[in-house]
Amino acid sequence: MEPTLDKYxxxxxxxxxxxxxxxxxxxxKAPDGEGQxxxxxxxxxxxxxxxxxxxxxxxxxxxxxxxxxxxSICYLPQEQWICTASNDATICIYQQDAFVPLxxxxxxxxxxxxxxxxLKPRSLVSGSWDKTARVWLVSETGDVTHLALQGHEAAVWAVATLAEQQKYVTGGADKCIYYWNAQGEKLRxxxxxxxxxxxxxxxxxxxxxxxxxxxxxxxxxxxxxCVRELSGHSNYIYAMARNQQLGEHIVMSCGEDSTLRMWNVLTGKELGAPLLHPAISVWSVACLPNGDIxxxxxxxxxxxxxxxxxxxxxxxxxxxxEMAVSTHKSQLNEEIGGVKKTDLPxxxxxxxxxxxxxxxxxxxxxxGSVKCYSWELGKWNLVGDVTGATGGTDANSGKKLHDGKEYDYVFNVDISDTEPPIKLPYNRGEDPWQAAQTFIHRHNLPQAYLDQVANFIVKNSEAAPTTTRQANSGYQDPFTGGARYVPGSSQSQVQGGGNMDPFTGASSYSTTSSKQSSGVDVNFVRGSDKHFPVSSYRTFDTCDAGKVLDKMREFNAKLTSAEGKVGDELLQAVIRLTDKSPTPDPTTLEALILLLKWPAGMLFPVLDVIRLAVRHEAIFSQLQSNHNLLSHIVPQLNxxxxxxxxxxxxxxxALTHPTGRQQIQAQLPQLVELVAAIRAGSPNLQIAxxxxxxxxxxxxxxxVASSEVCQPTTTGLLELLKWAKDLETWYRAMQAIGNLTTTPCGQETIAQVVSVDYVMDKLRELTNTPQDENFAKVNVLGQALLAAF
Incomplete structure (x- = not known):
């Protein structure tokens, strides 16, 4: 009876x-002789x-x-050598019982x-990305010689030895398979x-x-x-192995489609259903003498x-x-920004x-998660999890992928008759002139193009509420005037900007408020080049409530009743305060205050619930008037x-509604003193x-601005700018300083406590040194702020 993978x-x-x-x-064999x-x-x-x-x-x-x-790993049984090949361009040879390379x-x-x-004892053949294979021979005295097999036009990914024919075989990224004799001469x-x-x-x-x-x-x-092709895998096949316990022509294969498969090579038949793994890549396969895989x-x-x-x-x-496999199977067709997760590197x-x-x-x-990395200062730095449109497709989310990020629009722009179009990405709610400035900097275009590109964005997107698009008007290239691209109609937004929550790993802030379009950080009125004042409050809205609840449950389980342990039903009631429109009862708010008595090291998930709850004026009002909320949370600034x-x-x-502003401004000097005492922290903390x-x-x-508010605020901003390195932090801090310049008491305060030369030097230092993709918008605002001074 023919073997089948179904039995495994x-x-x-x-x-x-x-x-x-x-x-x-x-x-x-193992030292005790039991198995391999x-x-x-x-x-x-x-x-x-x-x-x-x-x-x-x-x-x-x-x-x-x-x-x-x-x-790659190879075992030479006659010598009992373990041979390992590496990305460091070397091969190490170990005796089976040794800890250091022979x-x-x-x-x-x-x-x-x-x-x-x-082909010989104490010899080895290797393949490399350097387009060569090499045959290594180690003499009894330990001397090493090698012979290069040269002829491939790309990396040599596979090598094998035909002992009966005394030949080597190599396969490469050039799609070719070569036969070589023992002298290194190409045969076939x-x-x-x-x-x-x-x-x-x-x-x-x-x-x-x-x-x-x-x-x-x-x-x-x-x-x-080639007398037979065996098809079944749906993606790259990385490795194969013979299962001689089952038969001379029984072969296993594995690859990028998460599967292991069994074949009868002589008949070309796949033996049984593929064995799905809970991982994208099954990189390698080997078979034991007892038939195990x-x-x-x-x-x-x-x-x-x-x-x-x-x-x-x-x-x-x-x-x-089986549960892990089932979960992975459901993820195989997930897309992000119109690209299958499995197609991402x-x-x-x-x-x-x-x-x-x-x-x-x-x-x-x-x-299975997708993370975004940014190339900065010679290394890839983790930006955060990509979660904005997980499971979405271009058809159902309207998002377009460009350079690893999702955009509402990606326009093709012709700048020359002899060059291919270049991409102009744009998200709804983004300032068109900032997007245009970024585009100009990235492609080294003349600054004179700024208005032309920005107006193109306004005309061909939803950048301006006064813009009316006719159904038959088409989309115009900013330079050629030709119709290039018809964007999707989705209203979905990508939240968070890549700033990571310290314990959930999810993006925990957004520049949106419920009544404003996302990402508009400046009131950029082109008629007068007006940057200040900025009038849209910034809020931190995004939350993975499930992860926050899990963390609170984890901490709650470690506590005793005397230390503040509560029932799970109260935790579930508290987490509902993170909803968009919560309807809390007094018991839930009392439970939230009770959780604030937890040890300091366990407070951050509770505080995360509070930062979402206080967006709602009624909840903040009850927490502050009945429980003096600020007195509980403000000490944690230390x-x-x-x-x-x-x-x-x-x-x-809390500053986004009148009650919160009234309570916070009453304590502002003390609050600023505590906040200004923070002199180091992550980009997330800097932005906050x-x-x-x-x-x-x-x-x-x-x-009506007052000096009692302007003076400590200006002092705090200056302290922040002394140590903050994050560009988004600088951007928002400059917006705040710009706001102060539009008020009489702010101008007076700045003149008293700010060294204009110092601020100008810091701004020039930042705005004249491009650092990343956010540089353009900081540059634009920095120049405007310098002009305001």
């Missing part, structure tokens, strides 16, 4: 690697040796001699990504793959099996003819599967695995340097950074402080 179930999961497991292999050792290599730069104990494996040795990720092979100029045993070229060749396996009868990025396995006969995946886990019921996992582990994309300051990349993590962040957000949100000051000054421009 999870045997065990080997946990220990912190990043993708790029390579797995079967080692020699397993080898795994990871992006975390380590190789692990796993020792069998019954039906389980335990981590025996961790090898840490490479400087970058492990790409030899380190150097000669490749880039990542070594493939290894196989050589096989063509057929339409994308990179990623794996090669010699089969009986001098035949060969290959796989690659075209998602096809190809069976080549002794004469070099080993895989290494992008979630950092090594898994062993067996068809023997005696070696299969217990019911609890099997159910856990993995963490390996961060191994390549950025091409310019401020460049952004969306990266798919091993757990506390931990997470608590400082949440309190500043609370104050900023600047937003607090900005909202204070907005209140001043909309009422």
């Amino acid at each position: 179930k999870l045997s065990c999961e080997l946990l220990g690697h912190s990043l993708d497991v790029r390579a797995v292999a079967v080692g020699g 050792m397993l080898l795994s290599g990871s992006r975390d730069k380590t190789t692990k040796i796993w020792k069998p104990i019954g039906n389980e494996y335990i981590e025996s040795v961790t090898l840490q001699d490479h400087k970058n990720f492990i790409a 030899l380190r092979l150097k000669g490749h100029e880039s990542t070594v990504c493939a290894l196989a045993p050589g 070229l096989l063509k057929g793959h339409t994308d990179c060749v990623r794996g090669l396996i010699p089969l009986p009868g001098n035949s060969l099996l290959s796989c690659g990025n075209d998602a096809v396995l190809r069976f080549w006969n002794e004469d070099g003819e 080993v895989t290494g995946c992008s979630d950092g886990v090594v898994r062993v599967f067996s068809q023997d019921p005696a070696r299969q996992a217990n019911k609890q582990l099997l159910q856990s695995f 993995g963490p390996e994309a961060l191994l390549s340097n950025g091409t310019r300051e401020g460049q952004t990349k969306m990266v798919r993590e091993a757990d 506390g931990a950074a997470a608590n400082q962040l949440m309190v500043c957000r609370c104050l900023a949100n 402080i600047a937003t607090f000051y900005l909202n204070v000054t907005i209140a001043q421009t909309l009422s």
